[in-house]
Amino acid sequence: MIMKGQKRKPPPEEVEVSDRSSPMWESQRQFVFSVSLNKYHHGQELPEPSLRRSVLIANTLRQVSLEAFAAPSVDMEMSPPPCSSSSALHESVVTAKQHPAETFSALVSCPTVTLNDLSYCVPASNAPLSLKDEDEDWGSMSMDSDFSLSAAISSILTALDSTIDSSSQAAPRTPLRSLENLSAPSDGGVAWVKQGLRGYGGGWEQQEEGRAWESSTELMRCSYLSELTVEDLFQDIDTSLLERDMEVLGLIGSGGGCLTGDDLLRYLPPFSSSPPSHPFSLSLNQNLKCLPSLSSFGPLSSSSSLPSLSSPHFSSQNHVREGLDLEHLMEILVES
């Protein structure tokens, strides 16, 4: 019972298992989890993206991960505790950057996972991996018992790849990104922000962004920057000019903090699987692909003054977005 032309994969359990204690239930749950995650990430690439489909997949993902919580005894067989699969889901979801609607605010309420937990849960990843090899290594990792977590992580990497990949950049379509161009000005502001951030792989909703980027940086740090800190990587960069810009953009303003490596990471496009060992040596072309939409912002609603928020997020950058000088930023990145 396969679509024509598709290679037959090992068939899942055909019989729906309602009994939680059955071992088949767990394998089914994992199968559904991985398939859902895959669909979630690739929803953009469909010729006809459908909001209904995306919402249903997101709900299924949420349900599957919540059921993992509800059955911790079964999950104990796997090396990570149940929180890891949901935490991986949390990380992977917030880094998906495809659909703002599908960021799992429900999952955020699940026990948050610290960096320590995550590094514990991903034992094999402590060894520094070059970006070129990471896909193969993750592929082999999927064989071990940490199936769901590694599947989640590989999905994250796929998502990161796809955001920079030129082919997918051609026509990424999100029904959700087509936000109101007719409604109130405040919404229009959000719409502009969303469109501009397409270079980062999708739109963002307001409060999630800071958290999302933090999570993404945590994950990236854990997985292949374990020997480097972000500060190390950035110590060569002359951030004095960048600080001025970021202040203008409100990233520093009311937050009060000085520029940190995390802040810069929020600026930067996600990693690609480029051969150079230095993860930050992105090619100029890739940078241009990722950043140009920043300059496409127009004047936004003046009603949105810089709110005082602890975590900077893009939607507050409204009217000062036009102050961003793309070439100026490019110089800073290239210098590094």
Place this chain on the structure above:
Amino acid sequence: MGEDTDAPPTLNHRGFLPDHNYVTEADIISTVEFNHTGELLATGDKGGRVVIFQREPESKCEPFSQGEYNVYSTFQSHEPEFDYLKSLEIEEKINKIRWLPQQNAAHFLLSTNDKTIKLWKVSERDKRPEGYNLKDEEGRIKDLSTITSLQVPVLMPMDLMVEVSPRRVFANAHTYHVNSISVNSDYQTYMSADDLRINLWHLDITDRSFNIVDIKPANMEDLTEVITAAEFHPHHCNLFVYSSSKGTLRLCDMREAALCDKHSKLFEEPEDPSARSFFSEIISSVSDVKFSHSGRYLLTRDYLTAKVWDLNMESKPLETYQVHDYLRSKLCSLYENDCIFDKFECAWNGSDSVIMTGAYNNFFRMFDRNTKRDVTLEASRESSKPRAVLKPRRVCAAGGKRRKDDISVDSLDFTKKILHTAWHPTENIIAIAATNNLYIFQDKLNSELH
């Protein structure tokens, strides 16, 4: 029931590539709709075209041969567009066609793609004026000196010409993809529904619409439910119903408030805990909702069942019909290949006694509500020759006892799906869209039934 097992169906189909296995994507039929008298049948396809079929008058010589449907008009309704503001392509696929009740010689229909609804006027011209004073037969201006007398132009018969012209364009009101349109019984307004909002329009006013339902959450991360279909009540111009991806139906009364976010009635069947699976929500998503002609009942279709609801009973459906329950054990695979997201439509017959819906392998099902009998039929070239009688089909569960001509679940072709079906408003004539082919079946013993 057995009407189609006894009747010779008339097969009319259009297949642009009859002997090829592949299908031109633009030819895939995306909607089918009879007009209010059943004389006209409109189909829309993925290429943005609308084809209207007209029923030929019954022939006097063969009293038992009903009129066949022939092509009446073809026009391009929607073109592909590009939204430069958001860098998004807007497909030209016709999502829905709805006819307006006929009020003069012309016919009007509404057709919609994902974003724009258009009102089209379909009129006939079979006479043209001849004998102009200033122009000759070819239209050239006459030399004034040659005109010696005045004549009155007269209307002379000509070959029938069907003219289709766009009368209204209702645009820029939907951020999300329009999935339904429904004409109100007041014949002045209609509604259009997208994934999160429903707008009310006046047929004569294109530059504004009223938003009557908005389920968009303040925070898009909280979005867990979308609107899947909507329809006005056939008689009460203040009532409409919309269905959701969570399997609920909401009946709203426009007299209660300007914004009908708060429903008057909520129709929802409580979930059976023993049947719960990972896909419970997905398969409960309602793909189509139709009021009965009487206005008393609602017909809904979700992935595995068709349900009839009584408007007076919100707690559970009146009747539940299993369309293809043999797929229940295959949901994992169907989820993987995306078939679980297919949106099947459903239809009532004229007397609300039989319901019909499509399935896979080009099968479609009919359920008689009175006799509780049901039948599975196939719409395909191989099994349907003109004037041939359709043979009932049977799907046997995997491993079950198999009779001759039965099809096993694992042999079903999931690329052949009957998503769009329509039933003539008064007679037993049905239109089935199978990918790029349209099948029209009629019942010979028309007058005896129902």
